[in-house]
Amino acid sequence: MANARSTTRKTSRRAGKATMATAALAALATVGVAGAQHNSSSSQQVASASKISVGAAATIAPKDAPKQQVALAADVHKQAAPAQDAAQPVVPPMAPAPAPAPAPAPAPEAPQYADNLDGWIRHSLDILGAHGIPASYDGIYRNIIRESSGDTQAINLYDINAMNGIPSKGLLQVIDPTFNAYHVDGTSWNIWDPVANITAACNYAAARYGSMDNVYSAY
Known part of the structure; x- marks a missing residue:
């Protein structure tokens, strides 16, 4: 068990x-x-x-x-380019340089006159014309030949003017008071100067007779 x-x-x-x-x-x-x-x-x-x-x-x-x-980078570059261009300041175009001023026209040459009776008459006519005083070459020449025969130093010591102490002088036999009263600017104040003598005498004749062309005797 x-x-x-x-x-x-x-x-x-x-x-x-x-x-x-x-x-x-x-x-x-x-x-x-x-x-x-x-x-x-x-x-x-x-x-x-x-x-x-x-x-x-x-x-x-x-x-x-x-x-x-690559395409994306190109797109980014294209988009950035306008922005860069916009950021750059806009430079206005330069104005064209002004054209140079034209050179002034040369002054006309002064006319040359012969130092003889023809030259003196022509010179006096130019001055008379500038002052609006009538006269002609023939009228001046005719009276010079009659009064002095073209002698710039001619003087009359025998007429009434000489007796009064103011003898007639020069190409057109002008007395001193008449020369001083009818002297024309631009000429000499010397009564013996041929151009001054002719010009003063023509100015007097224009005032007294209308023109030297109307004078045929002593005046």
Whole structure:
């Protein structure tokens, strides 16, 4: 009886140990399965992440990405160029240089007159014309020949004027008071000067007779 109980206890202990071993194995198996599932899940997540990264990379950098980047850079440059141009100050065009003023016309050369009776008459006629005093070459020449024969130093010491102390002088035999009263600007104040003598005499004749052309005798 005692041996039978002892045997029963031993058997129970063995069974308990076997059960515990089985439970431990089961637990290990469960842990192993869970670990395997965890590792599998992690691998799947890594694989998924890799796929996402590859997909994103494929989206961001397709085969023609370099061409698109070049085109994009060109567009940016085109858009930036107007902005740069607008930022630069606008320089107004330079006005053309004024044309140089034309050189003043040279003054007309003064006429040259011969130092003889013809030259004196012509010179006097130009002065008379500038002052609006009528006279002609023929009228002046005719009266000079009659009064002095063309001698610039002719003087009358015998007529009434000489008796009164104011003898007639020069080409047209002019007395001093008449010369001074009818002197014409632009001529000499010397009564013996041929041009001054002719011009003063013609001015007097124009005032007294209308013109030297109307004088045919002593005046």
